[in-house]
Amino acid sequence: MSELDWYLQINLKARHLRLLVTIDTYRNLSQVAEVTHVTVPAVSKSLAELERGLGLTLFSRTAQGLIPTPYGDCLIRHARSMLTILHQARDELKALSSGAEGKVHIGMLPASASVLLTQALSLLKQRSPGTNVTVIEGTTGSLLPELWQGHLDLVVGRLPPPDTLGSFEEKELLEEPVTLVTGRQHPLARRKTLTWADLHPYPWILPPVGSILRDPLERALEAHEVPLTNNYIETLSVHVVRAHLQVSDCIAVMADTAANDATQPQPLHTLPLSLPRLLRPAGVLWNRVRGLTPSARLMVSCLEETAGRLAEKGQGKR
Incomplete structure (x- = not known):
């Protein structure tokens, strides 16, 4: 077993992990000492002992403070993960002990x-x-x-x-399919027949740029020659979509289960226009x-x- 293996498997403690994460967060020994309620020399000594035990330099001392080396970046990343696991174990044990x-x-x-x-x-x-x-x-x-x-x-x-x-x-x-929806008061909700051209005059509620639905939705509308005007709202919130559809002439796109949710006090209207399979x-x-x-x-x-x-x-x- 190498010196590094021995130290990681036998001597590395949770306090070392917390020290690494705290130093990475503040990059200043005085601030680290303040939040951990110990002296600056004690923090410096603990870091030196850790680096000596590993045989690696974890931080570079610069005018801007302590900057992680590649070794430090690696160990800090794993330290955060290990602390998360320890916290989850603590929560599960507390839950079990409390019934x-x-x-x-x-x-x-x-x-x-x-x-x-x-x-x-x-x-x-x-x-x-x-x-x-x-x-x-x-x-x-x-x-x-x-x-x-x-x-x-x-x-x-x-x-x-x-x-x-x-x-x-x-x-x-x-x-579940994705459907086009409006409020029940929308002018298009009273139409028995509908074409894609009928959508042109109305504003939209769209998923934000970068969301998984935005690009395929735009391509589908372009295929039907439906332009997206500059009059729109972007949101992923189903609650915002529902509320705004009830007080506007907007058109929105929504998953079928949400669009036809029977528990909602104000139902929506699904437009009789079929979109292709846009999402997984x-x-x-x-x-x-x-x-x-x-x-x-x-x-x-x-x-x-x-x-x-x-x-x-x-x-x-x-």
Whole structure:
């Protein structure tokens, strides 16, 4: 066993990990000493002992402060991941000791998973009231890094292109079409027949540039010679879309399950114009390297069962 192997496997402690992350955050020994409630010499000594034990220089001392070397960058990245795992273990142990059954951290892509996830959470609570859940809304670009770093257990929503998955495992849950919708008061809602040209005068609510739906939607509309004017709102929030459709003549694009959600007090109108398959199915992602906790596996099972029920109701296909 080399000196590096011995130190990493035998002598590296959680306090070393916290020290690395804190130094990387503040880049200044005085600030590190202040937030860790020790003296500057004590911080300097601990860092020197760590570097000596590893046989590597982790930080360069510069006029701008402590700057990580390539060795430091590598170890800091892993230190953050290991601390996240330790925090999750702490939370699970606390939950078990208090009588709870675990906790699941879920990222949700709001434009495509609101109905699926809401009903799956209800099913989870029926089966395991002691399993608690944290849900964070976000985009693919913001949620996948959190999933990779271990801050999230699952991400639920429209599955991203396969070439972006890397170390993520995926499970397809629900194939649901994307539809064009308006409020019930919209002039087009009173038309029995409709052509693509009839959409020209009206403003839009669009998914933001860079979201997985924006480019394919623009291509589909261009194919039907429907121009996107400068009169539009961009949002991924289903709640904002619903609310604005009720008070405007906007047209929006929405997943079929959300558009026909019977629990909503103000139903929407689906325009009788068919869009091609623009996106992959709704599904769930997790980090195959980290695997799934028992609580996360139960959540996946609830998502699968919910997707089956929605498919039986005609709100999508398995």
